[in-house]
Amino acid sequence: MKYPVVMPHLGATGGDVKIIEWLVAESDLVLAGTALLSVESDKSVVEVEAFRGGCLIGPLAAPGSSVAPGEIIGYLIDDSAGAALTSATRPALESVRVTSTTAHLRPASTLANGEPCAATVAAKLSPAQAGKGRAAFAERLAEAFATMVLIRRYEEHLYQLFLQGLVPGTLHQCQGQEAVAVGVCSALRRDDLVYSTHRPVGHLIAKGASLEAITAEIWGKVTGCVGGKGGQMHLADFAAGAMVSNAIVGANIPIATGSAMSFRLQGLDRVAVSFFGEGASNTGTFHEGLNLAAVQDAPVIFVCENNLYAASTHITLTTRIANIAERAAAYGMPGVVVDGMDVEAVYAAARTAVARARAGKGPTLIEAKTYRYRGHSRGDPGGYRKKDEHAAWMAQDPIDRLRRRLTGDFAIPAASLAEIETTAQARVEAAVEFARRSPEPSLESGLEPVFA
C-alpha cells in the first residue's frame, strides 16, 4: 500500500512551507519517527518525521520549493496495512518536532514513572514490507536479536559465576536494558564514539567490543582491554569506538560533548554518544554538559537509560517530573521518550538523533524507559523493589518481544533463533575461559603509563 506524505500545517499564518532538504534518500527504508526532511515555515525550522515505517519513494518535492500545507510531497510504500502498524492514521502534524525553538515531546511521553511502556508505543515496520527492503530489515532485526542475546547470556553467565565466587571485584549488570544499548548502537558507525558508565557491558558489546578483551579485563588479566588497569567499571575497545567507561555518575556527559565539538571543529561527520542513567540527570555535569552541547550544536546524542532506580533510590524520591526527556526543553534541544524495551523504537529515535547530529543540527536527549532485572551491583538482591513491578517489566522483556516479532511477523523459524542463543552461550563461555586462562599482569606494568 502507498501512503502519501503530506506537508503538515506548521506556520501561524497557514502559508506555504519551504523545503530545505530531504534527510533520507529515495528508496531508503525508514521507521516511524525517522526525520524525513527539514522545512522552514514562517515560524521556525522544523523536521518532519515519518508517521509510519516504509520505503520512501518519489516523486519527492524538490528542495528549495515552497509547498502548501496538505500537499503531497512523497510516499511511503508498504504492500499491506500491516497488523503491527498502529499509527498509520496518526495525523502528520503530531509527528512534527520543532527543533529551532522549543523541544516537543513525542506522544509516548505520557507514560508515567515506573509503568512499563505498552508494546505498541512505537509504530513498527510492516512485516509485509516489499521485497528486498523487508528481507534486509529482517536481517537487521535478527542481528539485533543476536547482540541482545549475547549481552543477556554474558550477564547471566557472569552472574552465576559471581554467585560461585569466581568473578573478582565488583559487578554492575544490565539484564533488561539490552534493547537500549543495541537500538542506539545499531544507528552508529564504527568510528562514532560511545561513552558508557559503570554498567558498561551492554554498550560495549553492542558497539562491537572484543568479548575476550572485556572479559579478561573483568578478571584483571594482562589480556584485558586495558591491561587490568580498569576492571569491570572501566571497559573499552578503542578500535570499536567504545571509550573507557566512566564510573563517576554523569561525568561522561561533558566529555562526550567535547568529543563532538572536536569532530565539528575537524570537519568530520562523526558523532558521540553519552549513555547515563536517570540518576545522572540530577548531577551538575548533566546540566552543564547538555547546555554546552546545545549552544555549540555539538553532534552528540544523550541517552538516558531510565531504569527507575539510582542504586536503591526510586526516581520518584529524586525527581518531580514524569520524564527526564522533558528537561531537554530547558536546553532548547529535542527530548524524546522511547520504550526502552523495544529495540525498534530505540533504533528509530537514535537514527533520527544521529541524522540530526551529523547534519550539524545539534544534540538530542533520548530517554529510554527500561528496567534492570538484577540489583545495582554485586550482592544487591534488590529488596527495595516490589515483586509485581519486577514481573510487569519482565513481561515486557525486550528479547522475548523481539523473538515473538521475528517468529511471528517475519516467519523466522524458532530453531534459527535457538541456534543464535546456543552460539551466544558458546561465545560467552569461550570468552570466560580465555579470561581465566590468561596470565596476570606483571607488577611492573602497574607503574605505567602515567604519562604519554
Place this chain on the structure above:
Amino acid sequence: MSDAGQTWRSMGMAEALRDALRIAMRADPTVFLLGEDIGVPGGFGGGFTVTLGLAEEFGRDRVIDTPISENAIVGAAIGAAIAGTRPVAEMQYGDFVLCAMDQVVNQAAKMHYMSNGQIRVPMVLRLPVGASQRGAQHGQSSEAWFMHTPGLKVACPATPYDAKGMLIAAIRDDNPVVFLEHKLLYGSKGTRKESAHISLGTEVPDGDYEIPLGTMTGRRQGGDITIVANMLMVHRALAAAEKLAARGIDAEVIDVRCLVPLDMTTIEVSVRKTGRLLIVEEDHLTGGWGAEVAARIADAAFSSLRAPIRRVAGPDTPIPCAPALERAWVPDIERIAATAVDLCRRAASANPHPKFVFD
C-alpha cells in the same frame, strides 16, 4: 624548537602567553581555546587579557566562549583532546577549577593510565592564581593539589620568556598540563592591569620556541644558601637575595618553574654545594609543594645539610582580603631574608669555622 636566531622584543607575561597561543594556533589547526569571556567582541580577552584579539584572528569556532560551566569546560576539553584536537581551557580564576575537580582528577589525569596508554589527553588548563586583594575565593595558589594527582603535569612560570616557551611546550605535550599563571606577573598592557603587578618587561623571542616541561632554572648563583621558589616568590626571593648579599650571605635562587615533572637534580646539586635549603611558596604551609621538596632533599642529601630545611609559606588560613592582612599573609622579602639569615646563623653557631659575621 629553540629560540636561536630569533628577534627579541620586550613583552609582559600576558602578551607572551598571548603570543604563545597565537603561534601554537597558527602552527596547528587542531589547537583551540575555550573558556569564559575569552572571545566576546568588545570583551576583555579572558579574566586577564591573555586571549585578547585571538577571536578576531582565528574565529569564534576556535576561541569558544562558554557558559559559566567549569565542569563542562574541563570535560569538553578532555573529550576534545581524546578526539584528536588540542584544547587550551581557561578558568577565569584558578579557584574556579574546584568546581571541576572531578573532571581534572578523576578524568583528565587518569584517562591515559586507565586506557592502558591507548588514548591521550593533550590539553592545557590555564589557571590564574595568586593573592591580589580579591579575598579567599579569588587568590589561592593551588599547585599542591595537582602535584598530588598522578597524570597531570604542572607548570608555573615566573617570567614572560618562560611563560611563552612553556605554554607552547604544554600545548604540544600529549598529557594534560595544569598551567598556573600568577596574576601579579601578567604585567598586561590591557585594560585590566593589576594594581600591584610586578613589571617584567623582559626580552622575549618573537618566534616559535619551547621550554621543555620538567626543567628548573637558576636565577642567581650563590654558595651559602639555596632558595627555591616559584612564580611571584621567585622575584621576592631574588630581592631578598640582594638584601642578603649586603649582609655577606651569597644566596643561590632556583626557579621551580615546573612542579611535575619535578627536576630534583638541580635542587640537589645546589644543596650539596650550599648545605642550606629555604623553600618559598605562596601557598598554605601544610601539604604544599615545598613539603615534598623538603622530604626529597632530606632523603637524598641529608648528609650535605648544615642546617634544617625551612619553608616560608602562607599560614594555614584562608587568604584574608584586607590589604594589610593579605600583605602579612603572602611571604614577603623581609620574611624570606630573615629566615635565610636565621638558617645561616644556626649553622654558623654549630660550625667551628663560621663564614659569616652577623650584627
